[in-house]
Structures are given as C-alpha cells and as structure tokens.
Amino acid sequence: MRGLINYFSGMFNGIISLLKGMGVTGKYFFTSPVTIVTQQYPENRKTLEMFDAFKGEVTMPHDENNEHKCTACSICQINCPNGSIEIVSRDVVNDEGKKRKELDKHLYNIGMCSFCGLCIKTCPSNALAWGQEFEHSMFTRDKFVKTLNNEGSKLMQKKGVE
Amino acid sequence: MEFNIYDFTSFTKWIDESLNAAMSPFWVMITEMAIIGVAILAFYALVGLFLVYAERKVCAFMQNRVGPNRVGPFGIFQTIADLLKLLMKELVYIKNADKLLFNIAPFIVITASFLAIAAIPFARGLHAIDFNIGIFYVVAVSSLGVIGILLAGWSSNSKYSLIGAMRSGAQIVSYELSVGLSLITMVVLAGSMQLSTIVEAQANGWFIFTGHVPAVIAFVIFLIASTAETNRGPFDLAEAESELTAGFHTEYSGIRFAFFFLAEYMNMFIVASIAATVFWGGWMPFHVPGWEGFNTVMDYIPPFIWYIGKTAVIIFILMLFKWTFPRLRIDQLLTLEWKYLLPINLFNVVLMAFIVLMGWHW
Amino acid sequence: MAEIIQDIQEQEYIINMGPQHPSTHGVLRLVLSLRGETVLSVQPHCGYIHRGIEKMCERLTYQQIIHLTDRLDYLSAHINNHAVCMAVETALGIEIPERVKYIRTIMDELARIASHQLWWCSFGMDLGALTAFFYGLRDREPILDIFEESTGGRLIQSYYTPGGLMKDIHPDFQKRVKDYIIYFRKKIGEYDQLLSGNVIMNQRTQGIGKLTKEEAISFGVTGPSGRGSGFECDVRKHRPYGMYGKVEFKEILRSEGDAFARYMVRMDEMRESLNIIEQLIDNIPAGDFTVKMKPVIKLPEGEYYQRVEAARGEFGVFISSKGEKYPYRIKLRSPNFSNLSALHTMANGQKIADLVAIGASLDYVIPDIDR
Structure with a gap:
C-alpha cells in the first residue's frame, strides 16, 4: 500500500515540478519582447x-x-x-x-x-x-x-x- | 463550380467531375494522385521550413534572445537560406559505410512522415484518403521511420551513430504502445477509426471535454508518448547532443541531413495534427451545446483556421517541453513507459470503455 | 553462433569521447570502454591544451606571472591571481592595505558566482536543458559588466598585482554590486524552479557518480566537488585569507557524495557568496589601492606556498626562489586536475548519460587541467 502511495505521490510531485519549469520558460516566452537581453551588435x-x-x-x-x-x-x-x-x-x-x-x-x-x-x-x-x-x-x-x-x-x- | 471555404467537398467534386469529362477513369486516377502528391509535397516543404523557423523563434523568446533576424524581415527567410546552404553542401561518404543503406535511410525516414500526412483531415472535404481505418494507418505508417533511423545508425559505421540508433529502436518500439493505446482509448469513445467520423462526432463538443477524465489522461499520455516517438527533447536520446554528438545522423551531411531534420519537424507536425484531430476536434469549431449565438460566431471561422490553430497550440506545447526539460536517461525512459504510461494507459482504456458502456460520455 | 554471441558479450566497445565533444567542455579526451551503455572504464587523456605555463613562469617577473595565471582556470581568474599575489606578498613580508583586501575578497566572490553560473549553464546543457544555458549567461552578464567597469576585462582581468591592485575600483562599483545582489537573489529562485526541483534532473543526478569522503580525500578532490562528499576542505574557512576571517559564512557540506550533492553545494555557495559580498560591500575602507612596490621584485631565497579557494577547489601556488627577479621554479596545484582523477571511480559502472552528468557536476575547465 505504501508503495502504491509512493508511486502516485512521486508521479504527482514530478508533474508539479515539470509544470513549474514550464512556468519559467512560458513566462519568458509571453513577456519576450521586454525580456530580451541580447544586443544587436552591428546595428548598435x-x-x-x-x-x-x-x-x-x-x-x-x-x-x-x-x-x-x-x-x-x-x-x-x-x-x-x-x-x-x-x-x-x-x-x-x-x-x-x-x-x-x-x-x-x-x-x-x-x-x-x-x-x-x-x-x-x-x-x-x-x-x-x-x-x-x-x-x-x-x-x-x-x-x-x-x-x-x-x-x-x-x-x-x-x-x-x- | 462553387468554392466554399467552409466545405471543400463541392470543390474537390468539381475537380473530379471535370477531369472525368476529359479523360478515362484510369488517367483520372493518375492525374488526381499526381495533383495530391504535388500539393502534399509543397505543403510538406512549406510547413517543414516554417516549423524550423518557428522553433528557432519560440526557443529564442523563451531564452531571452531574438532568434533569427538577419535574412528578410524578422528572419523569415532564414530557413530557406539554410536549406539552400544544405543543398549545396558536399555529401560526405564514409569509408566502409554500407553505401546502399546509408543512402536509403534518409529517404525511408522522410517517406514515413510523408505517408502519414495523407490521412490527416485538414478541413471538411480536404482530405487525401479517408480510410475507415485511418488511425490504424497513421500509427502504422508513422512508426516506419524507426527503420530509417536504425539503418542510418547501422550503416554509418560510426560508434556514436550505432548507440544512437539502438537507443532510438528501444525507445520507439516502447512508446509505440502508448501512442496506440491512448488513441484506442479515443477510438472506444468515438466508436470509429475513420478520422472524418471522429471529427464529425466532435461537432457538439470536443472529445477532451466530452470524454471526461480518461480523455484528459489519454491526451497527456499521447503528448508524452508522441514526443518520444518523434525523438524530440526531452526524449531526444537518439541524437542526444551532449552525449552522442548527433546520434544516428552524426555522419550525414548536406541534403541528407536536411531530410532527417525536416522529417523530425514534420513528425512533430503530424503528431500535433493527430492530437488536434482526435482530442480537440480537428477542424471542428468550438461548440458549446445550447449556446446557439456563440456557436454561430464560432462557425464563421473557417475550419482550416481551426485546424491550423489547434495544431499550432499543440506544437507550441511540444516546443515548451523540449526547451524546458533535461533529457532522460535510457533506462529512465523505458521505466517511464513500462512502469508508468503503459499501466495507466491500460487502466484508462478500461475506464473509458466503462464510461462509454454506461453512456456517460455525451 | 553461441560462440559469436559470447564473444560479442565479452568484447568491450571502445569509444573516444573527445578531444572534440560537446560535453567535455574543451579538448579533453576520454577513452571509454563500454558494454552496451554501461561504462566499464574511463581513461582521461589530457594535455591537448598544454601550454607549459609553469615553465614559462620561470622566465617572467612576478608582475608578469599574473597574466598567465589568469589563463589557467579562466573562470576564476581573480582567485588564481589572488594566490600568486599573496604568495609574493607573504614572501616579501608586505602588509597590504585593508582596502585592497576588501576589494580582492569582493572580486573573488563575484568571480565565484560568475563561475558557478557558467557551471550551471553547462550543467543544464549537458543534461539537455538548453534554456538553462541562456538564463545562466544572462545573469552572468551584469557581473562581467561590473568587472569590466572596474578592471577593464570581462573574462581575463589581470587586475591584481603583487602589492595591491592595478587600478582603483570605479566609483559606481558599490552601487552596481548592491543592485546585482538584489537582482540575483530573485533569479536564483528561478534556477531552482527550472532545474533544481525538476524531477527528470533529480533522477538523472541523485545517486549518480558516488564519491565517498575517504575517496575524495585520497584523490584530493576539493572545492564544491569535495564538499559534496562531506570533505571539509574550504580554504576560506580553515585557512582564512583576505577578509574571509572577518565575515560570517557557512561552509556548505553535503554527505551524499553524488552528482546532485555537488550540484546543490554549488547552488548554495552562490547564495553564500552573495552573503559574503553583502557583508563587505558597504564597509570598503578608504585608502590606497596599492602599496608602493619596487619596479623589480626579488623574492628572498626560499620556498613559498600559498593556497586559496578557487571556484573549483583548492588552488595552490608554490614558488621556489633563488633570490632573483625570476622564480626558480613554479608549481601550480590546479584543482581540476585532482578532481578529474576521481572521474574513473565515479563513472565506473554507470551509463554514458551518467558520465556526462558526472562530468558536468565536476565542472572541469580544461586549461586548468593541462596548464
């Protein structure tokens, strides 16, 4: 029984951690024009x-x-x-x-x-x-x-x- | 002839009839095949080039970069320039490589993805072949690509390539199961394998909404498994850059490499199309039963736009996967499939069958 | 047929990882013998970028040596120079001004943060999380700007000189560093969300590349890699130099000894470095930025050793002098060389993908190995 609980809780926590990571990249994607840090070298x-x-x-x-x-x-x-x-x-x-x-x-x-x-x-x-x-x-x-x-x-x- | 953007049936029928009036049935068939072939080929090249560009832009925005911006406005001609470069590059032959298999492998990979496009319904009536076993055909054809990958790895006479190919073989054979089973879950719900019927069945609500929890689970599993099947990150073990330099296509150069590259992106497009068709209603507009006004407004948007929009969203999710997650290890990859996805999937099929049996799904 | 199968099973699959390979971080060549995906042995072959820096130093004055020690572990250039400068200063018996000590300590810690950030980038990239690479570089950029504003160099600064500094810090230095501390405290949380807590990353690194404390000591694995195995080897704590004796900071220790422990030690060290800088940045005393030195430094005859905590471990400078303006012999104890020697012990029996993860967690810089 404990094994089963571990199985599901591990899966659940794993999915949460993956979603957190996607939140970071997604946040930067949707705020992208503001957050771009690269310089346009020959132009600038x-x-x-x-x-x-x-x-x-x-x-x-x-x-x-x-x-x-x-x-x-x-x-x-x-x-x-x-x-x-x-x-x-x-x-x-x-x-x-x-x-x-x-x-x-x-x-x-x-x-x-x-x-x-x-x-x-x-x-x-x-x-x-x-x-x-x-x-x-x-x-x-x-x-x-x-x-x-x-x-x-x-x-x-x-x-x-x- | 009337050209209707909401229904291509009359348009295609008009082409068929005017051809029939001009020549014998055999030549009609030949001509139609040629037309469809050319159309799909053009579509294939365009979508492939656009997807490469889109992926580079999307990942650039995620990484606080600008992405390609030199060739043309916003860099839209970058991939065309890349393609020209690849076309002109020397094809490097490897000493002691198996010449025949080495040359054939990229074509097998690209043909496999090419075949699958034929079965995808783009809009009402815009559908190359409407099989009654459409899903079965797509699953069968899209897994042919692994043969090309195995051949590429084996024939290159390179150690990195061989490891990459072996990884890919293990991976695709495993994840085939999950792709198949998650689609079977939806077939149980739809009661048909014909893709047009599946789309029609979602007129009053997409399967992901009407299929309750099992449909959502099947969708998530399909996304994961199809990412693995297309050899994309985080499941890109076959080409794992930091481990195997480029995996199975380490030794390929020029246009042959471009074939692998294009096939990878087209596979992504195909799985996104299948996911959009089976789970999100394909070209079917978003309908909420009872909201007549809302439904009419939604109907004004052409089906083709719906289809492209849904596919684009799923492709974006796949890109988000790739650019966020670290790569799995080969044993973890197989663990994920055999210990997590497969049991859940089997359970899910039974659950879906139960729901359909009780008639809770509408 | 059975014989052939047995023969294949017993054969080892020899594969050359490097000298040109994305995950060896330079021109390191690892000869792997594999069985399937399992690594049976790893043989590092180094020397592809050997420049003979120790020998070259024998024909250079003590001021000139600085520009070569910059180029050992180029990611902790300041820290390497600190060791050389301190070795010369202790040999001459010079007391350097407080201001110099403060600035050197702050610069060292900034270099450590920048180095660990680049490590985080490459760690993510080696595991396949390509976005991590750009986030790390993005946050490293302000540190390089701070360096450039004061020292004129971004990667290779040549800022320290025996007796003090080449020039004084820029007036904006303190303000920029304080802004950066606030900025990076926010961003490091993002690092945790993106990579540290990620279930795939945890599974890829936990329990991988085990190195016990005894093994770490016997191989001389120092720095974050050694501390991940519980080896208390922080020179800053145990043999304080610069201002480290006066500031409060923790020596980050972990007992697991796996790749994840080494990862977490480095992540915590970045936070700890921010704390150290925060304690020092407001209190930089006024004064000279250098002691008046003779143009030609002659060390008294004897042997001198100075060690510092570089970003990757203990960096030591041994100078043997015959009383001339050139050193008679210089030996540089580079941390990466010792760390690399433990690679075989860690990677034995693991998968190829694990070897990449272990290499990433060791964070080797090849010019430092080859010297």
Missing part, C-alpha cells in the same frame, strides 16, 4: 559605448600639436611579458651637445598582446593609454603590428622647461 555600433576602463588596445595619445610623451626609454618593452612591444629609437644630439634617444617608431603587435596592462602601468611618463577600439580582426597577420606614434610626431616638451 554607433550607440555602443565601452566602459572607460575597457582594455581595447594600447594607444599613444597625441595632443593637438602632434606631440606625444614617449621618451623611448623601453621600459614598456622590458615589462611586456609577450614581447609585443618593440621600440625603434634614434640618437639625436640637441643644441647643447647632449646625446639623447628620440622615438622613431613604437611598434605594438596586438596579435601577441594579452592585455595585462603592465606597459601602461609602468610607463614613467604616462605616454601610453588604453584605447576603446575592439574590432581588431584583420586578414593578414602583419596588419596586427601597429605603429603607435603618428607620422612626424615629436616628444612633448615638459611644461616650465622653456
């Missing part, structure tokens, strides 16, 4: 905004005079765990006859970057920053290597020096 491209902290790519901000802050000290290159940064610098002699390095090319290979942020964190002159760009796919691998400094850009002179 114009309105899509990333968070300020978003790590899209490493960039080198330039000011309106096409000047950057990079002193070609190579600390970012040393700190990069993947070797995705390469600094090409040239030696220049200034008016006082002192030799110093000047940035020629800041090569950044985004294909090897793991977005750890060490280059930006350790940069002594705050020359690097995170960019918001995230559409990085390319057809060929060599396009991943980007030159971060603009064509013909110069080192920003420190204020108060002149």
Whole structure:
C-alpha cells in the first residue's frame, strides 16, 4: 500500500515540478519582447559605448600639436611579458651637445598582446593609454603590428622647461 | 463550380467531375494522385521550413534572445537560406559505410512522415484518403521511420551513430504502445477509426471535454508518448547532443541531413495534427451545446483556421517541453513507459470503455 | 553462433569521447570502454591544451606571472591571481592595505558566482536543458559588466598585482554590486524552479557518480566537488585569507557524495557568496589601492606556498626562489586536475548519460587541467 502511495505521490510531485519549469520558460516566452537581453551588435555600433576602463588596445595619445610623451626609454618593452612591444629609437644630439634617444617608431603587435596592462602601468611618463577600439580582426597577420606614434610626431616638451 | 471555404467537398467534386469529362477513369486516377502528391509535397516543404523557423523563434523568446533576424524581415527567410546552404553542401561518404543503406535511410525516414500526412483531415472535404481505418494507418505508417533511423545508425559505421540508433529502436518500439493505446482509448469513445467520423462526432463538443477524465489522461499520455516517438527533447536520446554528438545522423551531411531534420519537424507536425484531430476536434469549431449565438460566431471561422490553430497550440506545447526539460536517461525512459504510461494507459482504456458502456460520455 | 554471441558479450566497445565533444567542455579526451551503455572504464587523456605555463613562469617577473595565471582556470581568474599575489606578498613580508583586501575578497566572490553560473549553464546543457544555458549567461552578464567597469576585462582581468591592485575600483562599483545582489537573489529562485526541483534532473543526478569522503580525500578532490562528499576542505574557512576571517559564512557540506550533492553545494555557495559580498560591500575602507612596490621584485631565497579557494577547489601556488627577479621554479596545484582523477571511480559502472552528468557536476575547465 505504501508503495502504491509512493508511486502516485512521486508521479504527482514530478508533474508539479515539470509544470513549474514550464512556468519559467512560458513566462519568458509571453513577456519576450521586454525580456530580451541580447544586443544587436552591428546595428548598435554607433550607440555602443565601452566602459572607460575597457582594455581595447594600447594607444599613444597625441595632443593637438602632434606631440606625444614617449621618451623611448623601453621600459614598456622590458615589462611586456609577450614581447609585443618593440621600440625603434634614434640618437639625436640637441643644441647643447647632449646625446639623447628620440622615438622613431613604437611598434605594438596586438596579435601577441594579452592585455595585462603592465606597459601602461609602468610607463614613467604616462605616454601610453588604453584605447576603446575592439574590432581588431584583420586578414593578414602583419596588419596586427601597429605603429603607435603618428607620422612626424615629436616628444612633448615638459611644461616650465622653456 | 462553387468554392466554399467552409466545405471543400463541392470543390474537390468539381475537380473530379471535370477531369472525368476529359479523360478515362484510369488517367483520372493518375492525374488526381499526381495533383495530391504535388500539393502534399509543397505543403510538406512549406510547413517543414516554417516549423524550423518557428522553433528557432519560440526557443529564442523563451531564452531571452531574438532568434533569427538577419535574412528578410524578422528572419523569415532564414530557413530557406539554410536549406539552400544544405543543398549545396558536399555529401560526405564514409569509408566502409554500407553505401546502399546509408543512402536509403534518409529517404525511408522522410517517406514515413510523408505517408502519414495523407490521412490527416485538414478541413471538411480536404482530405487525401479517408480510410475507415485511418488511425490504424497513421500509427502504422508513422512508426516506419524507426527503420530509417536504425539503418542510418547501422550503416554509418560510426560508434556514436550505432548507440544512437539502438537507443532510438528501444525507445520507439516502447512508446509505440502508448501512442496506440491512448488513441484506442479515443477510438472506444468515438466508436470509429475513420478520422472524418471522429471529427464529425466532435461537432457538439470536443472529445477532451466530452470524454471526461480518461480523455484528459489519454491526451497527456499521447503528448508524452508522441514526443518520444518523434525523438524530440526531452526524449531526444537518439541524437542526444551532449552525449552522442548527433546520434544516428552524426555522419550525414548536406541534403541528407536536411531530410532527417525536416522529417523530425514534420513528425512533430503530424503528431500535433493527430492530437488536434482526435482530442480537440480537428477542424471542428468550438461548440458549446445550447449556446446557439456563440456557436454561430464560432462557425464563421473557417475550419482550416481551426485546424491550423489547434495544431499550432499543440506544437507550441511540444516546443515548451523540449526547451524546458533535461533529457532522460535510457533506462529512465523505458521505466517511464513500462512502469508508468503503459499501466495507466491500460487502466484508462478500461475506464473509458466503462464510461462509454454506461453512456456517460455525451 | 553461441560462440559469436559470447564473444560479442565479452568484447568491450571502445569509444573516444573527445578531444572534440560537446560535453567535455574543451579538448579533453576520454577513452571509454563500454558494454552496451554501461561504462566499464574511463581513461582521461589530457594535455591537448598544454601550454607549459609553469615553465614559462620561470622566465617572467612576478608582475608578469599574473597574466598567465589568469589563463589557467579562466573562470576564476581573480582567485588564481589572488594566490600568486599573496604568495609574493607573504614572501616579501608586505602588509597590504585593508582596502585592497576588501576589494580582492569582493572580486573573488563575484568571480565565484560568475563561475558557478557558467557551471550551471553547462550543467543544464549537458543534461539537455538548453534554456538553462541562456538564463545562466544572462545573469552572468551584469557581473562581467561590473568587472569590466572596474578592471577593464570581462573574462581575463589581470587586475591584481603583487602589492595591491592595478587600478582603483570605479566609483559606481558599490552601487552596481548592491543592485546585482538584489537582482540575483530573485533569479536564483528561478534556477531552482527550472532545474533544481525538476524531477527528470533529480533522477538523472541523485545517486549518480558516488564519491565517498575517504575517496575524495585520497584523490584530493576539493572545492564544491569535495564538499559534496562531506570533505571539509574550504580554504576560506580553515585557512582564512583576505577578509574571509572577518565575515560570517557557512561552509556548505553535503554527505551524499553524488552528482546532485555537488550540484546543490554549488547552488548554495552562490547564495553564500552573495552573503559574503553583502557583508563587505558597504564597509570598503578608504585608502590606497596599492602599496608602493619596487619596479623589480626579488623574492628572498626560499620556498613559498600559498593556497586559496578557487571556484573549483583548492588552488595552490608554490614558488621556489633563488633570490632573483625570476622564480626558480613554479608549481601550480590546479584543482581540476585532482578532481578529474576521481572521474574513473565515479563513472565506473554507470551509463554514458551518467558520465556526462558526472562530468558536468565536476565542472572541469580544461586549461586548468593541462596548464
């Protein structure tokens, strides 16, 4: 007799639990246009905004005079765990006859970057920053290597020096 | 000729008579068969494509997604695009596979579901064959598909496929019983196996209302068992994605895969049609005895709409099953059939017979 | 004929599950020998995604190691980093600010919730309940947004660094986390309705994949999987680190040791994590987010071990230093590797479908197994 009661109560409870589950999916079905959470990505491209902290790519901000802050000290290159940064610098002699390095090319290979942020964190002159760009796919691998400094850009002179 | 949306009898009779006037009876038969064949084939393809789209949309809405929305407005041409892709795909042949059986299997599956459509009454007079053993025919024909599944699994020379096919065999053979018995319950109530008679008998109230508790039980059992028979979730053990990758059709590609896919959806449509016909009155409008005004209003809705509407509701329930429940294990599946559904079903037949005997059913 | 039948009955049906298979959650290969549907033995073959992280660490400074430990168990990246950072900090004898401890603990718990949510998704999907997958991902999304807002990363954050954090939290952090706690408390009830109470799911998991407490200890099965067998192994409770010593929380234990017990432990842990965050989120003290560290960290010569409770079990970092800026040797004790070793014991004699359920309840992350 107990077996029979268990048989029917088990069946009854089972059906109740199944109906509960169907209630959840059914609820979302009938409220569907409101509850949809997916983003329509290529359509919302114009309105899509990333968070300020978003790590899209490493960039080198330039000011309106096409000047950057990079002193070609190579600390970012040393700190990069993947070797995705390469600094090409040239030696220049200034008016006082002192030799110093000047940035020629800041090569950044985004294909090897793991977005750890060490280059930006350790940069002594705050020359690097995170960019918001995230559409990085390319057809060929060599396009991943980007030159971060603009064509013909110069080192920003420190204020108060002149 | 008069075309009446509420009654296709005169329309079909007109076609028959005008053909008879033009040619000999033999050629009339041939032509009519061809017309029906083409009509059903077109209907089959359309419904199949639409169901695939509907399933994707329904499950997307349940899962807080949008679903297909790129090809055409609301993505309605998505399945057509998919079909074109499948048509153009390479048919991969498996080394050491049994070529003949491997090629034949998808056709067996799709033919089985194709045959069953012939017996379904879509509206008054819109009915390919009106057997006097209609239900018997549908049950018999719809179980032919398992042969195709077994062949597909066996001939692919793949271990996953074989396991899937064996599961499917055990499953369909078991659940056949429940489908048959739950339909027999309704046959007892209707007193006929002819589908048109069954529909006519529900003019004053659908069987699910007039048949008391046994009809409701039979309906629930039919839904469960037919879900299992069509290899749909939660009974999709034969193709259990997370266990057997794709089960019996793992090795199929291109249009052959599309056949399996289409057949699965058409089987769903067929079981929903049968359920609508036997339990919910098919194309018969919703009537409440005594409410004359209400009944007249209901009669204004064409029978075809009634039929499609009821079928759609049942298909929605089947989709709700699939997208809510986890999959059963093979032994639990058989336990459900042999320890729960079958005894209840047998009891249910006796109960229904008792009710009919006492004349409580009207 | 009789001989053939006997031969067939005695033969084992060998089947390769993976390396490409939907329910191995990655490139894990399981060689199953079957009799019918019954699993006679499971042999895991790992190493398909071996990257040699331990070896690579020997040529990286301690700050640089962080970006590799992120990629072990990527679902609990914060927690892995916590272990490395603490190992370095204890070796150097640095006392880190309270604020850092608070933020790290909150981030760890958020990562744990997000990880368990993804586990719930894949658990549902492995059992065939496909809708569960999307509900879990939907609720995980706000956590990833919280991470992104403060750390800049969604999955791989690289947020901790020896001595503190890479940057301070976003001003909205506290508000968003508090909103999320309210939101998720509501949604977790839905999880129970959809899956936990479901009769099919209960039958699929109850009594499946039994692992006794003794077996769990001998295999080193830790984390929710071990606690499902009654093994009291919560590092947060027994060796408190971060702020865990100061907050009140339960160590979820279950005695059944089956797949359902492991499931319920994880479900309860999500609730418990919400409680932990709730106790901490209002009290984050003001202060620095990092200690001033030298640019080149040199650990004094010696061996250091630090363990933390990752989302899948005990994660340990062993650092052997010769006093240089690179570690001499690093050994990572990954929880999934030990958990996987118990798979054979659990799955022996069960059905194929049960093996999938057991795998889902173990919640393995393949990059953590292979390292």
